[in-house]
Amino acid sequence: MAGIKSLAKDTAVYGLSSIIGRFLNWCLVPLYTKLFAPEEYGVVTFVYTVVALALIVLTYGMETGFFRFANHDRWKDPMEVYSTALISLAATSTVFVAAVCAFAGPISDAMECGGHSSYVVIMAVCVAIDAFLALPYSYLRYRKRPIRFATLRLINIALNIGLNLFFLLLCPWLMKHCPGAVDWFYAPDFGIGYIFLSNLIASAVNMVMMLPELRGFAWKFNKKLWGEMLRYSAPLLVLGVAGIMNQTVDKLLYPVLAPDKADAMTGLGIYGANYKIAIVMVMFIQAFRFAYEPFIFSQAKEKGENKNQAYADAMKYFVVFGLLIFMGVMFYLDIIKYFIAPDYFSGLKVVPLIMLAELFFGIFFNLSLWYKLTDKTVWGMWFSLFGLAITVTLNIVLVPRYGYMGCAVAALCSYGAMMLASFFIGRRQYPISYPTGRIAAYCLLAAALYCIGMYALPFGEAVRFALRFVLIMIFIYVVTRCEHIAPLSVIKSLIRR
Numbered sequence: 001m002a003g004i005k006s007l008a009k010d011t012a013v014y015g016l017s018s019i020i021g022r023f024l025n026w027c028l029v030p031l032y033t034k035l036f037a038p039e040e041y042g043v044v045t046f047v048y049t050v051v052a053l054a055l056i057v058l059t060y061g062m063e064t065g066f067f068r069f070a071n072h073d074r075w076k077d078p079m080e081v082y083s084t085a086l087i088s089l090a091a092t093s094t095v096f097v098a099a100v101c102a103f104a105g106p107i108s109d110a111m112e113c114g115g116h117s118s119y120v121v122i123m124a125v126c127v128a129i130d131a132f133l134a135l136p137y138s139y140l141r142y143r144k145r146p147i148r149f150a151t152l153r154l155i156n157i158a159l160n161i162g163l164n165l166f167f168l169l170l171c172p173w174l175m176k177h178c179p180g181a182v183d184w185f186y187a188p189d190f191g192i193g194y195i196f197l198s199n200l201i202a203s204a205v206n207m208v209m210m211l212p213e214l215r216g217f218a219w220k221f222n223k224k225l226w227g228e229m230l231r232y233s234a235p236l237l238v239l240g241v242a243g244i245m246n247q248t249v250d251k252l253l254y255p256v257l258a259p260d261k262a263d264a265m266t267g268l269g270i271y272g273a274n275y276k277i278a279i280v281m282v283m284f285i286q287a288f289r290f291a292y293e294p295f296i297f298s299q300a301k302e303k304g305e306n307k308n309q310a311y312a313d314a315m316k317y318f319v320v321f322g323l324l325i326f327m328g329v330m331f332y333l334d335i336i337k338y339f340i341a342p343d344y345f346s347g348l349k350v351v352p353l354i355m356l357a358e359l360f361f362g363i364f365f366n367l368s369l370w371y372k373l374t375d376k377t378v379w380g381m382w383f384s385l386f387g388l389a390i391t392v393t394l395n396i397v398l399v400p401r402y403g404y405m406g407c408a409v410a411a412l413c414s415y416g417a418m419m420l421a422s423f424f425i426g427r428r429q430y431p432i433s434y435p436t437g438r439i440a441a442y443c444l445l446a447a448a449l450y451c452i453g454m455y456a457l458p459f460g461e462a463v464r465f466a467l468r469f470v471l472i473m474i475f476i477y478v479v480t481r482c483e484h485i486a487p488l489s490v491i492k493s494l495i496r497r
Contacts (some may be wrong), residue, residue: 028164029276033341034284036192038273044192045272046123047119049248050354051127056244058093058417060238063138064372065229070142078142079217085135085220085229086214092108093128100124122196136213144281156206163198166369226308235377242384250399250407253392257399271404273340274347278354280329284321285362312434315366319439322359323446327475329355331453331468334461353408360415367422370430379425387418399410442479449475 032041062085070078090194100107141151171186171194190197196231251268256354258264329336330352337348371379391414398406426432453468479485 019072027339028161029273030341031164031168032195033273033344037266038269038343039265040192040269041264041273042255042267042269044195045251045268046265047123047196050253051123052248053241054096054124054127055134057129057237058096059089059240060092060230061233061240061377062089063134063228064236064377066135066138067142068232068372068375068474069225069229080220081225081229082135082139082221083217083220084222086132087219088226088229089132089135093132096131097124097128116193119193119196122193122200126196126200126203129200129207130302133203133206133210136210139213152206152209152410154200155209159205160198160202163201164195167194167198197349207247211452232375232377235379235381238381238384240384242381242388246384246387246411246418249388250392250395250404250410253395254399254404254407257395259400259403262327269343269403271350271407273344274350275354277329277333277336277339277348277351278358280357281322281325281358281362283357284325284358285365298310308432311369311432315363315434316439318362319359319364320442322362323442324472324475326352326355326359327446327453327468327472330450331345331472332465335465347404349406350405353412357408357411357415360412360419364415364419364422367419367426370422370432374430376429378420379429379433383422386421387414390417438482445473445478 032044036044066081066085069081101121104120108117108120137149137152140146140152167186171182172188174182175186175188251272254268254271255264258267260267333348333351337345368380371377391410394410394413395407398409400406402409449471453464453471457464457467459467
């Protein structure tokens with residue numbers, strides 16, 4: 001139980017930076033949807049979709065590889081592992097930027113950037129910096145320094161948001177009332193490019209703040225170690241690419257498959273904006289991921305069955321919190337929806353499907369420990385390719401008929417299939433006694449409360465919101481009683497730790 005408390009504490013700290021940061025970025029969505037038409041926001045969605053894919057390729061599984069080899073008995077010096085991985089990422093990131101700069105024009109046209117090749121160059125440099133910094137952030141997690149990790153991320157996010165507000169709100173106001181103050185650097189027709197420029201400046205500052213994590217050790221490149229890390233991480237690269245493609249391929253394919261090609265970017269903008277509402281579930285999964293990878297590898301060193309019990313407990317509480325988040329968002333969607341402009345409300349119907357899809361993905365990630373601990377990472381590759389095949393197939397079949405609703409259905413089916421495949425194969429490869437009966441009971445309870453809250457409360461809006469809060473408290477009460485948890489005692493113990 002001590003391990004679970006440590007995992008919960010680290011998840012809370014990582015979650016603070018992730019939740020606050022994502023929430024603040026989330027708050028930019030109403031700004032974007034107010035300032036830019038859906039077709040322009042569609043371009044932003046498309047560019048960041050490509051960026052997400054590029055970031056996975058440029059890190060090529062080195063984060064997980066670092067945790068594995070830094071904890072491996074064969075390699076006595078974790079700093080040699082760290083240094084080797086850093087040099088590798090620095091080299092590949094530099095080559096990437098050079099290649100993009102050489103072909104900026106064609107890439108810009110392919111990414112629907114309307115000839116703005118500067119958008120592509122800006123984001124290429126930004127992605128290269130972020131890919132390189134992924135390892136120093138992993139090093140902070142390895143050293144169990146969640147406070148510094150959270151602080152750096154929050155500063156980076158705050159700077160990015162501040163620059164967005166500066167370029168998108170303050171500069172246009174100054175151009176109108178005091179043009180001499182900004183006309184020497186501000187170009188109104190650069191438009192959405194200022195979103196990308198803000199990101200680049202924030203990443204560059206983040207690089208400077210990370211200098212302490214890049215000093216104080218010998219920069220050595222161990223070729224043999226590097227080869228072993230690549231062999232371990234290569235399946236994780238395929239897994240990561242397939243995984244991010246599962247999350248992004250719908251947005252890449254939508255402009256091609258949309259029922260109305262003329263309004264394809266408009267539909268993509270609406271879908272992308274509503275996808276952001278489900279970001280609460282993504283934040284929780286991301287926070288859990290930051291704490292869980294170091295946890296499973298350190299827990300693997302423990303003797304006896306306690307480690308497997310810790311894995312089982314982690315899964316149970318992950319599902320419980322995921323269900324709470326789902327109910328909270330859906331019960332108060334009538335309020336949350338105002339984070340996007342009314343022009344985008346037509347896409348709200350995708351939110352419950354995306355929320356469930358992300359929950360399934362989180363469970364899949366939780367299950368992934370068995371092939372990471374047994375060095376059978378190739379299984380993760382097969383699962384992700386399996387899910388990607390489902391995503392692509394269903395998008396091709398459903399999107400031409402149902403539009404972006406088909407994208408949401410495809411995501412739900414894909415993650416659900418990956419989750420089930422990993423669970424059943426994992427039972428044979430690395431048996432863990434997950435409390436499936438209790439987890440299923442909590443899922444059924446949440447489903448029943450959800451149906452009551454959404455479809456069986458014929459009252460005014462204020463009364464419905466109050467009763468939905470009661471339903472959430474009923475869920476919490478049942479879980480804490482069944483798990484013999486005293487909520488206040490748990491909170492106090494986590495704070496003391």
